[in-house]
Amino acid sequence: MFKRLATAAVTAVLIAGLGACGGGGDSYDEGSDYSVDVGQDGGSGAGKPGPDTATTADTSVFGLRDEVRHRAVRTTRATRPRMTKKCTTTTRRVRHTTSTGSGTKRRTRTWYSTEHGKTCKKVRSGTETYTRVVRPEQWCVRLDDVGGDKSRDDVWYQVTSTTYHTAVATDQHQRLDFTPKDTGC
Structure with a gap:
């Protein structure tokens, strides 16, 4: 019985220790480069830069629509x-x-x-x-001013079919925001 109590006590201490180290209350505010504390201590973490690059990495791109291209599947x-x-x-x-x-x-x-x-x-x-299948079907969009940088023009991105059809419906030189599947086309 003493062994069972000792094991339960050690488990409780470990759980409490891991919970204190977890820091699960921070989330990333996409509108800025700061993390926002949504939990434990009433906002004392607001305004501090977010150290975790994994949570701040955003894979979406934006720019001005230039061209679209659909490459059919190639088989042999x-x-x-x-x-x-x-x-x-x-x-x-x-x-x-x-x-x-x-x-x-x-x-x-x-x-x-x-x-x-x-x-x-x-x-x-x-x-x-x-x-x-030699080459799978690809939908591509070419952007100018990628990320607001005027010097980054004519960059091709592989996108989903839905994003491609959205780009086709958009006028040329209009802003597009999407998450690419890959670069190049």
């Missing part, structure tokens, strides 16, 4: 080994015994039965043709 015919499933049946003889009685009156009865089974494995059986 290719061949690969054709794998088929080959099964073989197996049988094995199993010995069964039962005993009754004890001492000199002990009798043992033995009989045999056959168990059937199947083992399967994949084996190569010629080749087959299939459609291989």
Whole structure:
């Protein structure tokens, strides 16, 4: 019983210690470069720079819409080994015994039965043709003045289909904000 109480006490101390070190009350204010304390001590953390770069990293970009481009999927015919499933049946003889009685009156009865089974494995059986994707479908948007920097023009970003269609509906040289999938196109 003492061991159980000691274990519970140590666990409670560890939980309290980890809770104090966690600092889970800070969140990042996207409108500024500061963290805002939303929890524990009534706002004493407001106005301090946020030290955690993981929470301040914002992957969205903005700029003026320049061009849009849709690149269709590119495929080719290719061949690969054709794998088929080959099964073989197996049988094995199993010995069964039962005993009754004890001492000199002990009798043992033995009989045999056959168990059937199947083992399967994949084996190569010629080749087959299939459609291989050489380049996946891409939707791209080109921006000028990326991030408000007048010198960063003609930067291509790969975007989702939804963002692409939003950019198509937007007039040229209008501001666009989006999160790109990748750079270049």
